[in-house]
Amino acid sequence: MLDMEEFLVLRDLFNQGLSISEIARKTCHSRVTVRKYIHSQIPPTPEKRSKRPGKLDDYKEYIDQRLQEYPLTAARIYREIQEQGFEGKYTIVKDYVREVRPKVGVPAVYRFETKPGVQAQVDWAECGYIDIDGSHRKLYCFTMVLGYSRMRYAEFTLRIDVHTLIECHLHAFHYFGGYPQEILYDNMKQIVLKRAPKSSDSDWNSKFADFFTHYGFVPRLCRPYRPQTKGKIENTVGFVKRDFFMGGKFSSFSDLNSQLQGWLSRVNSTVHGTTYEIPRDRFEEESLHLQHIDQALPYHNVREETRKVSRDAYVSYLGNRYSVPYRFAGRTCVLQISDTSFSVVVDSEKVCTHEILPGRGRVSRKKDHFEGLLSEILKQNSTQGARASCVLKFDDPDVEHRSLAVYDSFVEGEKR
Missing domain, CATH: 1.10.10 (Arc Repressor Mutant, subunit A)
Known part of the structure; x- marks a missing residue:
């Protein structure tokens, strides 16, 4: 098909009086083509090509x-x-x-970069609800990202108390093999009870203060209502939700965290959108500047809850019942709870330990907790029976003792 310029050239040559054969020789078009366009009153229009189906x-x-x-x-x-x-x-x-995707504008911010091993950022985000063990419970996601390498760690939890927070930190420290000089946080009550203008002067949660003092890292608090202060972790939280959690299919709570670990392995081995480098490659440099977890003494993270031992020698925890040595029935005890087990303490004495059962309505019974109970009950019953079989004795009535002379005097009086 001729374009507009070629069409006008043919018409111009024809208007100059050239024959069709002469126009064909000058323009190298066939006479059929020349004849077609010099008699046409409508300029040529390009035919639309049929669109080839795309792969997407x-x-x-x-x-x-x-x-x-x-x-x-x-x-x-x-x-x-x-x-x-x-x-x-x-x-x-x-x-x-x-x-x-809808276009959403955002205000510009200044990006703050840190040196290797200097800072990590932490956040805890709500992720809706989950049905587990027959109950509807809130689901939370703990995330930590190293500032230099962008190496990420995350896990889902069902609690947001300070003991769970510490447990998540310990998991992250072991995942990285160490921890940085300082960690940046929101002003959450698990971290700080009352914030001061200078974050180091703040009133810290005592249990968390014991934790960061043990490992020697410095907690930093971001400015209130300024999420961009810790933009690295804010982006990580959103990334976990969009790239992993939303629309995913999970068979259980443990499967959720298991799949999350696989996702972490993949994203930590993929080019980061800000640094344009692979986090795991940059982590090789940053790991040399971290405080190694093995250099510090293990931290024992224990949560305590008070219970009363029932008359049949059991305590209740998360909908399940656990046996206690029968001699402590009716006593008040303290449960010292770790990640997978708990100990029962009575008057500073650790009396037993149980593995935490999954689900609800289950019973953990240890036979040695009831050894001697039956014989003691039988002994008590026999003692009570012996007491019940005692012979009932009646007291003799009081009778006045008189001499026979008194009765003789009564007889003589009647004869008269």
Whole structure:
């Protein structure tokens, strides 16, 4: 097909009086083509080519639906459609997600970078609810990110008390093999009870103060209502939700955390969007500057709760019953609870230890807790029986003792 310029050239030559054969020789077009266009009153219009089906076309409806349900990342979408058979490149998916995702403007901030081993950032976020052991419970996500390498750690929890917070820190320290000089936090009550203008002068939670004093790192508090102060962890929390949690399928709470560990291995081995380097590669340098976890004494993180031992020698914890030596029935005790077990303490004496049972309505009974109880009950019953079989004795009535002369005097009086 001729373009507009060629069409006008043919018409101009024809208007100059040239024959069709002469125009064909000058323009190298066939006489049929020349004859067609010099007699046409309508300029040529390019025919629209039929659009070839793209590799992403079959997946666009699925992508649109997923983005309407959750603000997922392009990387997450790419993994999902790969499982459905998509064979295209990631850039196609990224460009399409950028095109269809709603545009949201954000205020500019100044990015603060830290040196290796200097700082980590921590956050705890709510992630909705979970049905577990027949109850509807809140779900939380603990996250920690190292400031220099962007190496991430995360785990889901069912509690947000200070003991769980410390336990999550210990898990993160072992995951990294160490801990930095300082850690940046929100103003959460598990960390600080009353914030001072200078964070080091704040009134710290006593249990958490014992923890950071033990390991020697410095807690820092971000400015209130300034989430960008710890933007690295804020981005990590959102990334965990969008790239892992939202729309995921999990069979149990343990499966949720198990899949999360696999996700961490993948994202820590993928190029980071800010540094354009792989976190695990940068971590090789940062790990040399961390305080090694093995250099500090182990920290015993124990949560305590008060219970009363029942008359049948059991205590209750999380809907399950656990036996206690029978001699402590009716006594008040303290449960010292760790991650997977707890100890029962009565008057500073540790009387027994139990592994925490999953589920509800279950019983953990140890036979040695009841040894001697039956014989003691039988002994008590026999003693009570002996007391009940005693012979009842009656006291003799008081009788006045008189001499026979008194009675003789009564007889003589009657004869008269």
